[in-house]
Amino acid sequence: MVANPLGESAVSSEQKVYDVVLKQASLVKKQLRSNGYLDVKPDIILPGNLSLLSKAYDRCGEVCAEYAKTFYLGTLLMTPERRRAIWAIYVWCRRTDELVDGPNASHITPTALDRWELRLDDLFQGRPFDMLDAALSDTVTKFPVDIQPFKDMIEGMRMDLRKSRYQNFDELYLYCYYVAGTVGLMSVPVMGISPESQATTESVYNAALALGIANQLTNILRDVGEDARRGRIYLPQDELEEAGLSDADIYAGKVTDKWRSFMKDQIKRARMFFDEAEKGVTELSEASRWPVLASLLLYRQILDEIEANDYNNFTRRAYVSKAKKLLALPIAYTKSIIRPSRTSPELRKYNL
Ligand SMILES: CC(C)=CCC/C(C)=C/CC/C(C)=C/CC/C(C)=C/[C@@H]1[C@@H](COP(=O)(O)OP(=O)(O)O)[C@]1(C)CC/C=C(\C)CC/C=C(\C)CCC=C(C)C
Ligand SMILES: Nc1ncnc2c1ncn2[C@@H]1O[C@H](COP(=O)(O)OP(=O)(O)OP(=O)(O)O)[C@@H](O)[C@H]1O
Ligand SMILES: [Mn+2]
DSSP: OOOOTTSSOOHHHHHHHHHHHHHHHHHHHHHHHHHOTTSOOOOOSOHHHHHHHHHHHHHHHHHHHHHOHHHHHHHHTSOHHHHHHHHHHHHHHHHHHHHHHSTTGGGOOHHHHHHHHHHHHHHHTTOOSSHHHHHHHHHHHHSOOOSHHHHHHHHHHHHHHHOSEESSHHHHHHHHIIIIIHHHHHHHHHHOBOTTOOSOHHHHHHHHHHHHHHHHHHHHHHTHHHHHTTTOEEEEHHHHHHTTOOHHHHHHTOOOHHHHHHHHHHHHHHHHHHHHHHHHHTTBOHHHHHHHHHHHHHHHHHHHHHHHTTTOTTTOOOOOOHHHHHHHHHHHHHHHHOOOOOOOHHHHTTTO
């Protein structure tokens, strides 16, 4: 768990989420023992359907390329089987998010989310509703992906429908788990854990969770102005108050010293989650380290850009230039091949 650098610890949500992490880790361990996760199962379908399935995956890739350049770049560095699985997961997440964030969001009711959840159950049982669902349906037969994080993401969307303020970091943390930590949990079974890893499965899941939380906190800090224009403030109300700020200041959108100082603390916290995530990357299977680290470095740079914009996240969108994005790739590659020196198993017994 990551200590909260801003004081009080986020005990209740962190405990709740950690229980999910433990359960996911033990499930995947069991599935890996019976399946063997490294031998990806071939497509056992008739030739006609095979091309339909590959069309479905290609479409998922196009959607990912269109909506999220950062993640798409990361997926291009993966093995082909993993890449298309992540595309299928991406598309399901994007469609889920669009239900509450997209153009039809104002008509979305909890019932629509219930229906979306039934559709999810169906696709996990091999009964996809459309082509894009079919891609995910195939992915979940090939990798030991569990349904729980998907259900939790839908729960996050329900939360978004009924809530537009977060009293403290504990509440915000739970929201971040639902909408983004879940993506980390969905991704681990696809990325694979290194056969050489001596880390516990739980700790790898914990790092993946941290990456989701870090990304979401960064996304929130990037989009303060945009969210406020939709009447939403994804910042801890108690921390705003301690900084001498209120909702009115956010709506006014003036960059003051109080705002800069508040933002510095928020950025510091997001970076702590990135650091926690980075520690887990070396435990992933070799082929997954570079893409994950690349995505991590790319997304983390958004925080640098917020600083470079002098903390004006009201009217300026922090944006990482293409050149910087490309530069991150060799840096991530170099980092990903350097493995930290390992403590001997003898010393590990003593937790050293
Ligand atoms: C290459 C790679 C790491 C791929 C993961 C891609 C994937 C499946 C992404 C799903 C993203 C998605 C659509 C989520 C729905 C909810 C949501 C919108 C969350 C926010 C993402 C949005 O980013 P974007 O900048 O496009 O936002 P806008 O819509 O433009 O505002 C989030 C910020 C969260 C995304 C969270 C992750 C990608 C978690 C990644 C964690 C891992 C891959 C685990 C890696 C493992 C270890 C051990 C570190
Ligand atoms: N505030 C905005 N208004 C309109 N269009 C924007 C805005 N910000 C970005 N865009 C456009 O939307 C696209 C997505 O921008 P964004 O910076 O979010 O990149 P992305 O493709 O989502 O990748 P990532 O967020 O993963 O880096 C870009 O092509 C950009 O031109
Ligand atoms: Mn984006």
